[in-house]
Amino acid sequence: MRDDQLHEIASALHSSAIRLLRTVRREDRSTGISPPRLSALSVLVFGGPMSLAELAAAEEVRAPTMSRIVEGLVRDGLATRDADAGDRRRVRIAATDEGKKRLEAGRERRVRALAERLRRLADSERRALARGVEVLERVVR
């Protein structure tokens, strides 16, 4: 396969990913949680409890930024922030049950909105998409 063909696939994939996330993001309004908080909460729910530095690295923001995002999550009862047992410099941040519930509900709405669009596809198209997604998962891993 030629280089320009690879570039073309990458370009189409890029544009589609932007459109896709723009579409599903509309579902997030009903969670009542801001995008940065929702994203950080997602990392906590799927990655388990972690320190501030780890959470900041996962979200690719600086520590002070994450410190205040966590402050908001804690204030809204979506996460807890406790001193680490072993290293008292560190902080252990974890999603609360309420946080997990709200995140899962929002994510479910996103995925359902997306699945709804996939219903329009013919069976052969669904299979082609499914195989493409399998490949994509390895690409972005």
Add this chain to the structure above:
Amino acid sequence: MRDDQLHEIASALHSSAIRLLRTVRREDRSTGISPPRLSALSVLVFGGPMSLAELAAAEEVRAPTMSRIVEGLVRDGLATRDADAGDRRRVRIAATDEGKKRLEAGRERRVRALAERLRRLADSERRALARGVEVLERVVR
């Protein structure tokens, strides 16, 4: 195809899209343009000149928010803002050549970073991905 399979594809696609954009977004730092400005500039470059309301709708933000994003773009020489000839309430916002140049360069870096990852794939995987992307393009259109 069963509903839960559709849901599974949607879920994997959703996660992959998030990871994909998180990856390519790292390339944007070198543009020296903030994410909201870069995104608005992209709409101007690919959609051509438009009014503030149109640009705000495209970006799914309110008019006052877009007003200040445009202010920043104009200040940095990336866009122009002129009175509409026919309707003097309206404003015609357009990307400058400099704006086009900077946006294209950034987008090119994004796509190249993505294409680089696709190089690792076997030819059959590339073809499967290409077909999946074709389907995806229709899904998000």
Add this chain to the structure above:
DNA sequence: GAATAAAGATTAGCACAGCTAACGATCGGG
């Protein structure tokens, strides 16, 4: 083991991005 370095988190203070409410200017229909 005391002094010093390094690491983790927060605070302070800045620019910018998101919102609603309120405003001024312009346009269109009666």
Add this chain to the structure above:
DNA sequence: CCCGATCGTTAGCTGTGCTAATCTTTATTC
């Protein structure tokens, strides 16, 4: 000609991003 609607900006709030500085705690070094 005026009255309502439309377009954009301004004002003022909260929140998000940054760097620099600070504080506490842990690790290193002699």
